[in-house]
């Protein structure tokens with residue numbers, strides 16, 4: 518442990534580093550330096566910045582946190598950390614874009630009030646809820662959806678090994694975003710077709726992405742709200758990373774729409790976080806973020822049981838990844854099998 522003043526200085530400095538990361542991605546610095554070291558003035562010209570002094574100060578800030586390397590006065594090179602932010606496959610690009618977007622940053626400015634009220638401040642901070650914000654800010658919406666796709670890809674193998682989708686013919690993915698999880702099911706089981714429900718702007722993006730994946734002919738796209746209606750005709754309904762975005766009352770409304778669409782005996786599968794007594798501290802961090810951003814939460818089993826029951830669904834098997842599963846400990850990968858009572 519260092520001196521408390523040093524620890525606090527580190528934390529305060531990290532706040533600025535976070536914004537340097539966001540700016541590095543948005544300015545395309547990672548992409549420009551991928552081609553070789555650059556003088557600040559050259560880089561300024563390449564990224565269309567008029568103030569070379571500002572670019573130089575920015576690069577020196579980035580150098581002090583190890584994001585770029587100063588090779589000589591005012592000449593900078595890539596580092597392995599910066600390479601992770603490149604447009605062509607940088608593994609951290611989407612998460613940096615997502616976390617540094619105003620939609621997720623501004624609500625956090627009122628965290629003290631979130632803790633006091635036990636409610637999100639997103640509506641006050643953005644003038645609207647996060648999903649409406651995304652509807653009006655397509656670039657931020659795309660980085661969020663791309664990050665969710667990465668998360669879906671990370672958990673899909675583990676979930677598919679623990680739930681028997683092959684027993685079904687038509688999967689309805691409720692709030693399916695880019696369709697990444699649905700794509701993994703369809704690719705694994707060629708006999709299955711899918712229905713993807715999400716808000717209209719998200720479905721427009723999913724249509725393009727599923728066409729690129731060559732899966733459009735097996736998917737019906739439905740733009741609408743899961744508070745209004747969930748498509749009928751599925752023989753399994755999936756809610757992946759949906760319930761942790763909403764308060765209990767909203768979850769009961771979403772689950773009730775699923776129950777109304779699903780014939781008796783049809784499974785409604787929830788894939789999400791589960792909070793246990795022995796959960797790692799990161800689950801508290803995730804809980805607080807969900808609360809601050811969207812009035813969501815990371816639920817305990819009894820909290821899940823009460824929303825399922827209120828929506829007329831009975832919980833059967835609850836299956837979390839085991840230590841042998843190749844999925845991060847914090848990943849939202851617990852499978853709750855429920856059916857209409």
Ligand SMILES: C[S@@+](CC[C@H](N)C(=O)[O-])C[C@H]1O[C@@H](n2cnc3c(N)ncnc32)[C@H](O)[C@@H]1O
Pocket residue numbers: 648665666669691692693694695698714715716719741742743744756757758759762
């Ligand atoms: C956290 S993301 C999860 C996406 C996807 N299921 C996954 O796991 O990658 C939540 C999704 O819910 C969608 N959503 C939010 N409000 C909705 C509504 N009222 N009706 C339908 N979808 C909605 C969002 O557009 C977003 O795609």
